[in-house]
Amino acid sequence: MAEWVMGLISVLLCLFEGYCIQSFFGGFAVPKLCRIRNAGWAAGIAWIVIRAFSQGLFSDMDSVSLIIELLFTFCTLFVFCVCWYRGNVLLKIFLAVQFISLRELSFWAGYSLLYIGNEMIEVLVHKAGTSAAEYLPVAAGILSCFGAVLVVATKCALLFVSTRKIAGSYCNKERGRMGKEVLFYLLPSVAGTLVSVLVRLLLITVTDGAPVLLYEKYPVLYLIIPMIALVLLGAIVFSFRIYQNMAALQEERAEKIILENQITQMQGSMVEMEHLYDGVRSVKHDMKNHMAVLQNLIQKKYSGEDEEIRQYFEGMYQSVEQLDSRVHTGNAVSDAVVGSKFRYAAKKVKGIKLDARGFMLSDAVTIKAYDMGIILNNGLDNAIEACMKMREKQPYAEAYITIRSFRAKNMYFIEIENSFDGMALFDKESGLPISTKEDKEVHGIGLKNIRKCAVKYGGDMDCIVKGNRFTLSVMVKS
Known part of the structure; x- marks a missing residue:
């Protein structure tokens, strides 16, 4: 009976480990066949199969067999990660080593609790009389099962x-990748x-030709191990959390740098708009002088006067045309930002069609100029970058x-709204497109800043x- 109970406990332990491994791996990587329903459970099933094979192949309980079993488990688990999950090799090494280390340490932390069951059995044997000798095997079996349950429960909890x-604690923006920080x-974990x-x-x-457990020779190990x-x-848990917090702080610093750059750009755009409006006011101020000159030209009566008037009108029109921003949104800051980005886009992408006629800001929209600048700057930067990338692949x-x-x-x-090459990957957690640039810490922050606004x-x-x-759609309360 006790053997059946111990076997059932082993099966339940293996199933629970399968649940833990699928939850653990799913937090770091995405299956290659993510469209298949319940694809994440493949890790748990694979672990159960690996454990079944390892226990069948390495049934001996000597130390060498236990170590070979550990190496076999790591190798097969790593191969499964390589075949099933997306991402780089460093991440898959991390997953295999990390889980095996956590499992082993959890086992040794709970294994010493067998000492409680063994002590209870010894107390039962010493105190039980000869009249109760026939019940000792049953009682010892029950206590052994109790000790095993205690060990398994502790291991599962840890x-x-x-x-x-x-x-x-994992807060990487793109699941499936790890860099040199994996070391x-x-x-x-390796320790x-x-x-x-x-x-x-x-x-x-x-000892004396008979195998003896180290715990029996040195009982103090029940506490030390x-x-x-x-x-x-x-150390494993908190070191990982500390490093992730450091990475989050680094990301916040990168966002701060981006925001500072955006503020500098906005200040430049506002200065440009002020110069533009100063020029318009200057033209308006000099309009009377222009009209006076026109009157004198009209009063002149000599040949070619009509051609001279036409040239003068043409020059005045060109002067006003250069001062006109050609973008009129109803807001000076928005005019400056959109106009500046449109001029940049026209230089970088030949023949690009730019249209802001449907964009108007009224007094009812209570978005601050700073926040509106963040939305337009980041949105237009991404749109221009997408058009440039598309033209690299599709020149026409x-x-x-x-x-x-x-x-x-x-x-x-x-x-x-902008055209692009049609290739876009979205992060499942944030719902935002994943940046294709190598420097993930700096790039890909713009959309987050837009969402914050x-x-x-x-x-x-x-x-x-x-x-x-x-299409980037931003919704705010008016």
């Missing part, structure tokens, strides 16, 4: 908490795995950028893709 803590992550290997090697010693395991578990494709705005009930919408005014942001058309 494994569940540690995997959840690490997966929950820092793996230091405590924990080596400690586990060392304990496995020394677990069984030979779980303490070492718990310390290493804490039609490129365009259109800005429009409209009101629906008490909401005000700003939409920036929209949320600030009780709205939100959405990205809509239809074929080769990309």
